[in-house]
Amino acid sequence: MDWGFIFTTSMSAAIGISAIVFCLGAIGLNIQFGYTGLLNFGQAAFLAVAGYGLATTVTTLGLNFWLGIVVGMAATVVLAVILGIPTLRLRADYLAIVTIAAAEILRLTLRSVAFKDTFGGSDGLQQFSDAFYKLNPISPGAYDFGPFKYNEKSWWVIIVGWSLVAVWTLLVFLLMRSPFGRVLRGIREDEDAVRSLGKNVYWYKMQALILGGLGGAFAGFMLALGQSAVSPDAYATNLTFLIYVVLIIGGAARVFGPILGALIFSFLFQFVDVVLDQAVNTGLITFITSTQAAQIRLVMVGVGLMLLMIYRPQGILGDRKELQLDAR
């Protein structure tokens, strides 16, 4: 067992591209679910719409990269409005059903043969990220900072990604300390009470859905740019659930919850993988193969989430007393 290797790969993963994607996605979900109480089970769809908005504009239509970013953001807003109009007047669980279904419809449409010329079918789209990497000021090579080992391309993605996380975290902090944030938290507690105080609850929920969707859009951009490709199956429902896991580990309705959750989750996800892999290869564990080991970590995510919900449902940053008020 090479513990030094296990540690450096796990630490690198903790700040890597997938951590950034989970973090930005969870920041968006935090606005929707954590603060406003909207059960959005289709966050993956917001990532997909943004990623494909960018990729389709650049690769399929041959237009400018920055126009692609604008198209991706506009498409996310449109998706939020389409999902919100029929469901936000109804009880919370309807939004959950509609969003989870919409995310799957969207994924199946993107990978369909009918739209292969536009969206690239199950192969997805590539070659839209050149403009992004041209901006990279870092000269080619591998760079190590302590346990973090990446090449110049990955470092560029990481720098841009965590800067976006910083901007979004600041934005969430500013929004949630304001009277606007107070209305959102009020809606989470009891929307009829907020309505009886003269607030247009429907419009506030719509704004929360759009804002959170835009958080997801930036996650989608980072996922697309980090891999220099979009492929439909990267946006399956389990992406949404992993984002939920990240948010709940860190603590919902906490400004720094998504960051902490993303770091810890990404570290552990990689750590378990590498440890199991090495244990199998060095003969420490004999009853499973290394292919099975890769699947076992997903089982462990499930078990870990269950333990978390039983023993620390408020997440790491949450306040258990606050959560228990609901039980009264």
Added chain:
Amino acid sequence: MRADQSMNTSRDAAVAALADLPREPGVSKPDPILIADNVVRRFGGLTAVDVDHVEVQRGAITALIGPNGAGKTTFFNLLTGFDKVDEGEWTYNGKAIQGVPPYKVARMGMVRTFQLTKVLTRLTVIENMRLGATGQRGERVLPSVIRALWSGQEREITERADDLLRRFKLDAKREDFAGSLSGGQRKLLEMARSLMVNPELVMLDEPMAGVNPALTQSLLGHVKDLRELGMTVLFVEHDMDMVRDISDWVIVMAQGKIIAEGPPHEVMADTRVIDAYLGAHHDQSLAEIAEEEGLDVAGEILDTDGGVQT
């Protein structure tokens, strides 16, 4: 003493204005703030509300009473826009407001509370209060990001909220989560919060339900204060004893219709009201009824009696 005197004058004014009205359901008032016509709400085959005409006098405390299932809360929900009518129209301050969404109704100054108290559990008491203020610049998404744009207004709101909390004796709980308050304190908070909207008409849905007797007196006092401050109060209650003490006028509902109106002591003596509450045979012994109509009816009367709270 002075508070007592002013209370008497304000109450006297309300009582005097209503004194000479005929004691008939749907009677027109000298200065109505709310007028409703032909309001009908059906749930499938059941007509929950079927009100021909009713007016609520400005500046008075009007009680809407009736036995369980009379349609009082449904009528409340309709008037405030929380439920949709099948037929009917009503005006508030002369403006037709049927079909107006609840948040706009509230902004017009017609604010309600709920039978099952709706405090915002995981917000502190003071945050609950601040949320009640209308027209906050910081509640719009773009200005909310820049504190300087709303901090001044927030200070004014907080001052007003603190004044109200002191009046309702909740100032010691200022920083506590609303979810940690007792049932009675929640009722107080909900009433205080509704005042943050600066209402003209306060609609209280069973303000006394589930509150211990000691706190009931304090709640009644606060309701009377609302009238002193120039507000109109319409409240739902099914306990007639509560109503007698504080209301200037009583409207009685049974099976969705307005069956009687009048000052509290007269309404209580009205045979239609007593029948609605206690059943038409309440003054006969069970044995007599059993003789007349058979044992099934006796069983029915027992049910009706059990439903009346004291």
